[in-house]
Amino acid sequence: MTRTKLLVLLLLIVCPVWAEEPNVVALNSATPKMDHRLAPLPSVAPAPADNPTTPAKVALGKQLFFDPRLSGGNTMSCASCHKPDRLFGDGVDWNKGEKGVTLVRNTQSCVNVGFYDSFFWDGRAASLEEQALGPIQSEVEMNQNLDELEKELNAVPGYVSQFQTVFGEKPDRKNIAKALAAFQRTLVSGPSAFDRYLLGDEKALSADAKKGFELFTGAARCVECHNGPLLSDGKYYRMGISEEDLGRAEHTSETEDRYRFRTPSLRNVADTGPYMHNGLFASLDRVVSLYYHGTSETTTDGLAIDAPDLSEQSLDDVDYLMAFLKSLSGTPPDFTPPVLP
Ligand code: HEC
Ligand code: HEC
Numbered sequence: 395m396t397r398t399k400l401l402v403l404l405l406l407i408v409c410p411v412w413a414e415e416p417n418v419v420a421l422n423s424a425t426p427k428m429d430h431r432l433a434p435l436p437s438v439a440p441a442p443a444d445n446p447t448t449p450a451k452v453a454l455g456k457q458l459f460f461d462p463r464l465s466g467g468n469t470m471s472c473a474s475c476h477k478p479d480r481l482f483g484d485g486v487d488w489n490k491g492e493k494g495v496t497l498v499r500n501t502q503s504c505v506n507v508g509f510y511d512s513f514f515w516d517g518r519a520a521s522l523e524e525q526a527l528g529p530i531q532s533e534v535e536m537n538q539n540l541d542e543l544e545k546e547l548n549a550v551p552g553y554v555s556q557f558q559t560v561f562g563e564k565p566d567r568k569n570i571a572k573a574l575a576a577f578q579r580t581l582v583s584g585p586s587a588f589d590r591y592l593l594g595d596e597k598a599l600s601a602d603a604k605k606g607f608e609l610f611t612g613a614a615r616c617v618e619c620h621n622g623p624l625l626s627d628g629k630y631y632r633m634g635i636s637e638e639d640l641g642r643a644e645h646t647s648e649t650e651d652r653y654r655f656r657t658p659s660l661r662n663v664a665d666t667g668p669y670m671h672n673g674l675f676a677s678l679d680r681v682v683s684l685y686y687h688g689t690s691e692t693t694t695d696g697l698a699i700d701a702p703d704l705s706e707q708s709l710d711d712v713d714y715l716m717a718f719l720k721s722l723s724g725t726p727p728d729f730t731p732p733v734l735p
Contacts, residue, residue, distance in 0.1 A: 429611040431621040434589040435661065435724070439508025439579040445523060445572045447579050454556045455577025457732045458570060463546050465492050465536035472529065472574070478729045481505045482581060483666050487673025491534040498639060500673035503666045505727060506659060508579035509624050515655045515671040517630060518645040522575035527567060540567045552735020583662055584725030591721070599721055606718025609711050614685070615702040616715070619657045625722065630654035631700040634689035635670050652697055664720045678719060682712050 441447045458464060459472045470492040476482040482504035488496050499515055507513070512520060519525035529535040530543065547553045547565035557565045560573065590598035591607075599607065610616045619627050630642045632653045642651035655671045669675045675684075688705030692698055704711075 429617060431611070431617050432592060432625070433623045434585070434592050435506065435509070435583070435623045437582060437584075439506070439582055441508075441576070441579055442521065442523070445575060447576045448560070450556070451560045451573050451576040452580050453732070454553075454560055455573035455575070457553075457556075457734055458574055459577055460732050461734050463550075464530055464538060464543060464570075466538045466542075467492055470536055475501045475535075476504045478731070481583075481662055481666055481726055485667070487668045487676075491532070492537045493534070495534040497534060499671055500668060502658075503662065504578050505581045505583050506624060506661050507581065510626070510656075510659075511628050512656065516642045516645050517628075517656050522578055523571045526571040526574040530570075543567070543570070550735050556735070581727045583723075583727060586661070586724035587721040588718075589724065600717060602714050602717035603721045604718075606714035606716070606721075609715055610718055613707060614704060614711060614715060618702075619700075620660050625660035626657040628656060630656055632693065632697060633670075633701045634693070634699040635674055636672055637693055637695075639672060641671065650697070652695070653693060660719060660722050662723045662726075664723050679712060679716055682715050682719070683709070686712055 439447075445451075459476075462468050462471045462474075464471055473482075475484050475489045477484055480503075484501045487500060488498060489501050490496050502515070508522065512518075513522065513525040514528075519528060527540065530538045531540060544566055547557075547570070553565050557563060557569055561569045563569060587598045587603070588607075591604075610620075619629065619631060621627050630651065632641075633655070635653075635655075637653055640652055642654035642656075643649065645651075663669075664678060667676055667678060669678065669681045675681050685702055685704045686707065686709055688703050689699055689701045
């Protein structure tokens, strides 16, 4: 045997990890209870090729996000409902639009939104760029005409010069949407106790939270839908919450999609109530208990409900799951309000 071959052999014996994929081994060896369906949250959200995230674009998007000029009556901004001190959600079940009309869906948090592949509770927008113009034009939200908005922003020299620098163009709807999307992609929360646990820090979770993790990934079946870095599979399910809102079917018109909603991320979930697409539950333990009390098997029009039936399992498990869910809160994104031009 040559000296190099011997060295390689020795290294393989001493550090067998080299023989396998480094990431997987590091996680498995440090935390034997790791679950491959879950993953730490990356620190940067991916951006599409035609809208790279740049500091100047993010700064512009932040101003637009906070600017009431984006609404018809110049009284309401995105931040009126997506409040920075509420993790860019609002803390109420239903908010009101500019004309005082009450919305029927719960405001989603914009923190970590850049990691989803579809947007809104029913997934009707395919990108953040596509999403952004929705609330601006919606009569029940910001009630703004896009031609008007372009005129208004073109009359503000501070905006015109920034759009020129960032896009080489005057303010228009396409670039307004791109800047808003770029800003929202920077709203990423920092590592939570759960992420530290996934990366091998056994002490990051309390004994109760560890039991909750076992249940979440095992008997309670939560991980079947709440998986990946967001703890959402991005798919749509009928959880038997209400039959008033057609959910996904409003977008697809398929009977099979009735009352289906996108699995929400569970990151920071302890701080983003009320819960569910309609804000039905004010507290987190009500959501978790729901599965333990059992839902009906079908809707009144005979469609199967996807919620797991945990009614045979111990109600004590709710407390363990709660402890685990609380470990999913990371540091909120850094935030200083913008100065508007
Ligand atoms: C009047 C309150 C209100 C205003 C103003 C508002 N939103 Fe929302 N936002 C909501 C509600 C309610 C939803 C959920 C709607 C749905 O699913 O149909 C939502 C959903 C979203 C989502 C989807 C998040 C996800 O998880 O898929 C994004 C992104 C978003 N809003 C960004 C914005 C931006 C950008 C603006 C400003 C241009 C804005 N919102 C203005 C209430 C508001
Ligand atoms: C079949 C897929 C599926 C399973 C299994 C599942 N969930 Fe969900 N979960 C969803 C969907 C979909 C919603 C939103 C339902 C709605 O709004 O109508 C949701 C909502 C939630 C919410 C509210 C989040 C928010 O921001 O409003 C929490 C908390 C939650 N689930 C925790 C759990 C826990 C804990 C388990 C295991 C006991 C679990 N889920 C099992 C799909 C699932």
